[in-house]
Amino acid sequence: MKLIYNIGLLVGIQPEGVLRLEGADMARTGTLENAWLRIEDGRIVDFGKMADLVGHDAPSSVMPGSDRESIDAQGGMLMPGFCDSHTHVVYAGSRDGEFLDKINGLSYEEIAARGGGILNSSDLLNKTSEEQLFQQSMGRVKEMMEKGTVALEIKSGYGLCPGGELKMLRVIDRIKKSVPATVKSTFLGAHAVGRGYSHEEYVQAVIDMIPKAAEYADFVDVFCDEGFFTVEDTDRILEAANHLLTPKIHANELAVSGGVQVGVKHLALSVDHLERTTEAEISALKGTWTMPTMLPGSSFFLGLPYGRAKDFIQAGLGVALASDYNPGSSPCGDMRFVMAQGCIKMRLTPIEAFNAVTLNSAYAMGVSEQYGSITRGKKAALILTQPGWDLTKIAYQYQTPFIRQVLL
């Protein structure tokens, strides 16, 4: 049993059974001032107001000091930890060699067309030992956990051949077993056409990899975008993965690709990126279980338009935000910065952005029954802040350290 008391502000309270937030509900979250919260076996069992806790009829099990593990929050804010539903943190080395090309004006597509980009990372990954890949990737995951991420999804997609893709999936699996954060695994064989294959041959190779990949992965992803994989390729791959892996799709980053519609058709749990969308994508998503997920870190790094989160919410949809942490378009896994960009660049209110990086991003990787809100029975995967912070301040003053402790 652990009691956290003197909590200045408890935020993110949701009733049991709320697995995502849509439309106007995104602007709301439950809060309690001057609160306590009790944890048992790693789960939130109860919370309430300090005034009730110190009253003479309070049960002794929730009295401060009744347990050695009690934490005096000293007026800090307690919030659910960040959930990052879209990352590529398993990669080898870095692509800082392309940073100058980018600065000098080459676009993401131009760098890729010159054999850089994803293929560059793929060459490096296939030369790197599995142990090295694990060590490098663990460094990034640890960095993310220190910054408050308690659940994350990780994709393959830099192997681009059966051996390399399986190596990545095994490394993700080993990370799953090595960290206290929850990790979900996605097979993204269709990230780029692997070296030595024709486009057609590679799509078939991806389809052939699916049964083996499904032994490790939770999800399947396709980079359905201009210059990468078509709607037809995506349709074939998702058809082959039907009943084995739930889709999460890269869509509409570089062009209005049709990726949203093909994802919705195959009951994708999320469609991600969405830097370029029209009213047709918004209509296609209405009334579906698919979570539109936007990645402001890649808009920032590549100079792309930001997703139209506000329009999606006004249309009654939910929005999740994730980091896209990867070497080519978003070399940063800081979800607090993602939340700040949601406010600064996408004009989300701090509460909307907070819901997008907690409950909705938990939903977008299938873990919102356990993560993403302060709810009795959910995992006590929490961020305790220094005194004086609230949701507005962590987005506004977006570089000042605010975390006192991540509870995992």
Ligand code: NIG
């Ligand atoms: O989500 N868009 C495709 N994949 C990644 C980038 C991967 C890379 O460039 O290494 C993304 O942005």
Ligand code: FE
């Ligand atoms: Fe991505």
